[in-house]
Amino acid sequence: MLDTLIPVANSLQSSVNDDIAYTEALDRVKTAAITGMESTKDMLATKGRASFLGERAIGHIDAGARTSQLMVCAIADYLLINN
Numbered sequence: 722m723l724d725t726l727i728p729v730a731n732s733l734q735s736s737v738n739d740d741i742a743y744t745e746a747l748d749r750v751k752t753a754a755i756t757g758m759e760s761t762k763d764m765l766a767t768k769g770r771a772s773f774l775g776e777r778a779i780g781h782i783d784a785g786a787r788t789s790q791l792m793v794c795a796i797a798d799y800l801l802i803n804n
Contacts (some may be wrong), residue, residue: 722786722788722789724760724783725754725757725786725793726789728795729753729754729757729763732750732752733750734801735749736749736750739792747800747801748801751797751798754794755794757786758787758789759791760768761783762781762782763779764778764779764783765779766778
């Protein structure tokens with residue numbers, strides 16, 4: 722989950738610091754969430770339920786990272802539509 726949420730938080734902070742427009746900031750948040758989630762694909766799980774899979778988990782996206790990405794992107798899409 723943190724592999725998704727930390728890049729999202731960094732993206733938000735960067736957008737605030739750089740005075741980025743609202744819609745652009747939300748697009749950047751979505752990109753950060755997707756990139757962070759995809760970064761888990763080649764990781765060896767050492768924590769959580771996936772740790773029981775060992776090396777078999779390599780090549781699969783972490784479920785918590787995917788769930789976090791879906792939630793962040795859904796919230797960003799909602800905010801973009803209702804702005």
